[in-house]
Amino acid sequence: MSRKIPLLFAKTVVMLICMALLFTAMALAQTDPGVRSTTGVNAGQPFASVTANANDLAFFQTGLAQFDERQTVTGDNNGLGPRFNSDGCGQCHSQPAPGGTSPASAIFPNIGPNPQSQVIANGVVSGNTNTIPFFVHANGPVREARFPFFFNSDGTANLNNPNGGVEDLFTVSGRADAGTCSLQQPSFNAANAAGNIIFRIPTPVFGAGLMANIDDSTLQNNRANNLNNNFGIGGDFNHNGNDGTISRFGWKAQNKSLMIFAGEAYNVEMGISNELFTQDRPLPGEDGNGGTGGTGLPANCLNLAGNGYPEDITHSDGTNASTVASDVGLFNAFMQFLDQPTASTTTPGGATSIANGRALFSAIGCAVCHTASLRTQASHLTPGLGNATANLFSDLEIHHMGTGLADNVGQGGAGGDQFRTAPLWGLGQRIFFLHDGRTTDLIQAINAHDSSGSEADIPIDNFQSLSPSQQQDLLNFLRSL
């Protein structure tokens, strides 16, 4: 008995030492502070100049209401489908406020579960004719799916036949308002088995009007000056195929303007034809692309609303700007009047850590691509958009991001490994990172920039050369945005 006491004491001491070492190591290791939840929602407000103008404010508010509206196949808010990813813009662009990105129930400000996971439960799609794809989860990101290649007749991917178009997740088939339209969902499981599927998550549109209002010469000058770097970073622009100017919206900067962005999303993501994209959209192979022999959507899936095309129009019988404007016009108004997110100067980690992190971000090369700010040109829309500083943390260029992030989807001038520098404003309250939402951990997102063929390899090496406390400062800075 007496011999056991020293033994027990020794064991306790060893255990305490081990615990002390463990906690010390944990304290030294840098961690993602997570979504900033103590400083309120930092985005989603109109410019002060919009608020000060009753007409502009009404336009913004009507746009917001339209953005959050749920669409149906027939009825007052008609036009949905026949294929779609969601029934409302605000379903997917909601974190941390309308205009944002994928929400989550358990994370501030607790918007709710991934809405795509709820479409059968809430009756948006029929469970008899649709299943929830394997990559959609209640606590995961909203996702758009694309097949980089068309299938061969034996079900394998044809690497000589690039596809890359959006494969809408759901169909209206089986809904009471869809008549006899009967469509099957794309073959997501087969595509996954063939390694022929990639994902995209919604891009937030806070401050998008500022991005739209940066003159091409500002971007070109910024690029020319940034090429003088010792980090191995180049960079190109994606250009609009019509007029050759720099395009800037979407994961690959494939869309020229917010109006185009809105019109395309209404058509592709929700299946609603409009004055920019005037037909109901079949799947990429359904209309014969890729030599599939398809001839488009079946006749009984067209004009389901019964009003003719386009389903969304400018209303000549309207009585003011808000009632004359098309839905796409209202989305455009809402997005361009959304102010940029407000960064915190103190949270997380305190003002000193954030300031230090910002300096580190620049010193190690991140800011070559994630350009802290760019000036806008004069604005005809609202004073808040004109001659303003857009703190976007992006050069709006497309960069080679290497084999680790490549999705093998070409869009405009962007190849399968090129992505627009993601604007980082509002990052502090984003949940999912990278184009496919593969991680919620900021450190993993940073390290994913490092792979063969990536322009970011050297800045990531520099990041990894920093001490744990310096890395923590940099993470705090990013979560302060």
Added chain:
Amino acid sequence: MHSGYLRFALVLAFCISLPAWGQSAGPQNTVGNGGDFSSNTHPMEKQKVPAGVILVKGAWASASDSVTPLPEGGSVTNNAFDDQYFGMTYTLPPDWIEKHKGPPPSDSGRYVLAQITPAPTYKGPARGSILITAQDMFFTPLPAANALELINYTKSTLQADYKVELKPTETRIAGHSFTFFGYWSPVAELHWYVVATQIRCHTVELVLTSRDTKLLQSLILDMDKMKLPEEAGSTTGMGGGAAPVCIKDYAREDNVIERVDPVFTERRFNPVPVRIIIDKKGKVKHIHFLSAFPEQAKAISAALGQWKFRPYLRNGQPVEVETGIMFGRAPLAATPPASGPATE
């Protein structure tokens, strides 16, 4: 008993048939193969799309033949970086490796030739990296004509985040003149040592980064073992010897005897920088597209094949000449930012 069994069987058959009826309201199309549809959920592993491979490329580097060495053709083998185009061999420090290949050349003529970092087995006191780059001086948007001027421009535009440790200084490495420049970031506690020379009208830079200046100094000393072509130098490096002579803007009007413009099938708006080697008779011998879409390369190749140049004479004898032509829109030239340079 028997009739009860029959009733049970009928009810069972009815129940089984219900879902089948329900299915009739389902999709009209049956799952087939092709386009967006496939019923093959168990393809053989070798039939899967290979992961981690860039199969769909945008504007990319290419060349008219696969024999002529290219700037981006260097590689690390047997612990040495070797680039035949630049005639350069650099032996890596022990326990350093090329973890990742660099990105393709940019349309501004910037190459990442190699990215060298410590191996997981490295036991040194601090991490670091060796970045080997080249800037094609025919296409640089920066106001510099050679390696010395490029480094001087870098120094003059260094951001306020950095402090100069060593002003651009002429030095000799491996028997050749280099410009040596050092700066550091107080906040990151990282130091950059840059050595630059010029080869074939490219500024070739070795950028060393670490927190440990002793490590950087030892890496610089190690570079004396580097093998370089005779032409290499801060303000020289204009080709010659085994390589063609390189001359900026040789494809100007007075040197082109016959010229055919390329016919593009698709309208693009990207810059297409092209390096060509002109043989002694004035015909285009080799074409290197730094960045071009395949259909652009095809159209430009077809056109350049018909060009005829005035042969370049050196000491009265025709020699091969290398020059650059920018097709499409040239990138904007740099204008130094308004803020002042870094302090010393």
